[in-house]
Amino acid sequence: MIPDVVSRLRKSFASGRTKPLSWRREQLGALKRMLLKQEDDFLAALHTDLAKNATEARRTELMFIVNEVDDTLEHLDEWLAPQPAGLPERLLPAEGRVVREPLGVALIIGPWNYPLHLALAPLVGVLAAGNAAVVKPSELSPTVSAAIARHVPAYLDPEAVAVVEGAIPETTELLEQHFDHIFYTGNGVVGRIVMTAAAKHLTPVALELGGKSPVIVDTDVDLLVVAQRIVDTKFMNAGQTCVAPDYVLAIGDTAAQLEPLLTEALHAKFGDDPAASPDYGRIVNTRHFDRLSHLLAGGRVVTGGQTDRAAKFIAPTVLADVAPDAPVMGEEIFGPILPVLAVSSLDDAIAFITGRDKPLALYAFTGSEAVKQRILTETSSGAVTFGMPVLHLVAPELPFGGVGESGMGRYHGKYSIDTFSNLKAVLDKPLS
Numbered sequence: 299m300i301p302d303v304v305s306r307l308r309k310s311f312a313s314g315r316t317k318p319l320s321w322r323r324e325q326l327g328a329l330k331r332m333l334l335k336q337e338d339d340f341l342a343a344l345h346t347d348l349a350k351n352a353t354e355a356r357r358t359e360l361m362f363i364v365n366e367v368d369d370t371l372e373h374l375d376e377w378l379a380p381q382p383a384g385l386p387e388r389l390l391p392a393e394g395r396v397v398r399e400p401l402g403v404a405l406i407i408g409p410w411n412y413p414l415h416l417a418l419a420p421l422v423g424v425l426a427a428g429n430a431a432v433v434k435p436s437e438l439s440p441t442v443s444a445a446i447a448r449h450v451p452a453y454l455d456p457e458a459v460a461v462v463e464g465a466i467p468e469t470t471e472l473l474e475q476h477f478d479h480i481f482y483t484g485n486g487v488v489g490r491i492v493m494t495a496a497a498k499h500l501t502p503v504a505l506e507l508g509g510k511s512p513v514i515v516d517t518d519v520d521l522l523v524v525a526q527r528i529v530d531t532k533f534m535n536a537g538q539t540c541v542a543p544d545y546v547l548a549i550g551d552t553a554a555q556l557e558p559l560l561t562e563a564l565h566a567k568f569g570d571d572p573a574a575s576p577d578y579g580r581i582v583n584t585r586h587f588d589r590l591s592h593l594l595a596g597g598r599v600v601t602g603g604q605t606d607r608a609a610k611f612i613a614p615t616v617l618a619d620v621a622p623d624a625p626v627m628g629e630e631i632f633g634p635i636l637p638v639l640a641v642s643s644l645d646d647a648i649a650f651i652t653g654r655d656k657p658l659a660l661y662a663f664t665g666s667e668a669v670k671q672r673i674l675t676e677t678s679s680g681a682v683t684f685g686m687p688v689l690h691l692v693a694p695e696l697p698f699g700g701v702g703e704s705g706m707g708r709y710h711g712k713y714s715i716d717t718f719s720n721l722k723a724v725l726d727k728p729l730s
């Protein structure tokens with residue numbers, strides 16, 4: 299069955315069906331139409347799987363993809379136009395250019411935390427670049443997976459886009475097939491399995507992985523704004539966001555000052571009882587609930603700490619006095635627990651970060667251009683944002699992806715086109 303699906307898509311691709319610009323535009327338009335027309339169904343599915351509230355789900359899942367489609371349609375001609383390349387004088391007379399051609403059949407393997415966004419945003423680039431694709435949504439968000447499987451074939455060209463649902467056995471079988479690109483979002487353990495399988499066919503991969511994204515807080519900033527912005531981004535989707543601030547490195551006495559401000563910001567956002575707040579999400583399953591519950595012991599609870607296993611609820615929690623070797627500092631938290639560590643200087647903050655795996659994103663609040671410059675030149679991460687965590691993710695002009703343990707490959711906007719294209723070098727020398 300799976301080999302048949304892939305071979306059908308391969309035949310479609312070979313027939314040239316996916317190459318015309320008109321087909322690409324039609325598919326992107328259909329993807330947008332599907333998201334807008336089936337919005338209620340997708341929102342209900344996101345609520346069932348992750349208790350996502352409609353406002354957040356609309357913004358971070360559906361509209362994210364719609365905006366990516368709109369931006370891609372607006373720039374598609376420009377991004378696909380052959381790019382003239384200046385040649386050195388010794389090769390003249392001749393002309394050079396770079397032409398983007400589709401790779402073939404791509405495999406997208408999505409995770410559960412933004413199950414719609416992370417299955418379909420890569421598809422925007424796949425289609426815009428003229429490829430066929432298999433989409434494999436996460437089995438840990440089964441209602442969203444079923445909604446994708448139901449709606450995609452009704453809107454997109456079934457000869458070129460297929461949805462395969464399933465868990466490890468199905469993904470393993472998919473990985474045995476020959477694809478022309480594999481785009482995986484998830485954790486590094488499975489990332490290694492994906493890359494090993496891809497090596498057999500020399501298939502290029504993008505691995506969008508996670509990690510511990512730190513926040514540096516300098517001494518010269520308005521800590522009220524800092525606390526609000528950290529809370530807004532950390533506790534979205536109950537902390538289950540790959541680019542969520544993982545922990546805070548607070549310089550000097552800002553750690554102590556942040557404690558009441560983070561508490562206040564949390565109260566303002568979710569009220570006195572976050573369990574009763576319609577805006578606050580739940581942990582995806584009991585395995586993750588149990589893992590996170592153990593991490594709560596990693597420090598002094600400043601606010602939060604309450605749990606309810608039956609409801610998969612963990613209160614938004616701030617921990618202080620956290621030892622650098624506590625379990626909560628050993629793995630990506632991926633949940634609503636925020637350790638705040640006091641460090642004495644920027645040097646210490648930088649040494650802390652560079653002594654660990656390269657993060658997917660690094661955030662800093664500082665009023666100093668010199669500090670910004672030091673952070674940029676002395677640390678390595680997939681992205682850096684100053685003044686507002688997570689925001690880089692929504693700018694299609696910026697490449698999104700990780701480095702080292704946080705992954706490889708880039709997407710969003712034009713970077714998606716490049717990821718799913720062969721950048722073919724063309725040189726044309728006159729015969730006389």
Ligand code: NAD
Nearest residue numbers: 408409410435436465466469484485488506507508509540
């Ligand atoms: P997950 O468990 O849903 O796994 C992702 C996909 O891998 C699923 O489709 C699943 O079926 C497949 N899979 C799981 N085990 C497999 C195996 N043994 N063989 C083949 N396929 C397998 O998601 P997850 O890994 O729990 O997601 C959380 C991680 O993803 C976090 O580390 C997070 O930071 C990261 N993440 C990264 C990004 C990003 O854009 N960089 C976005 C979201 C999540």
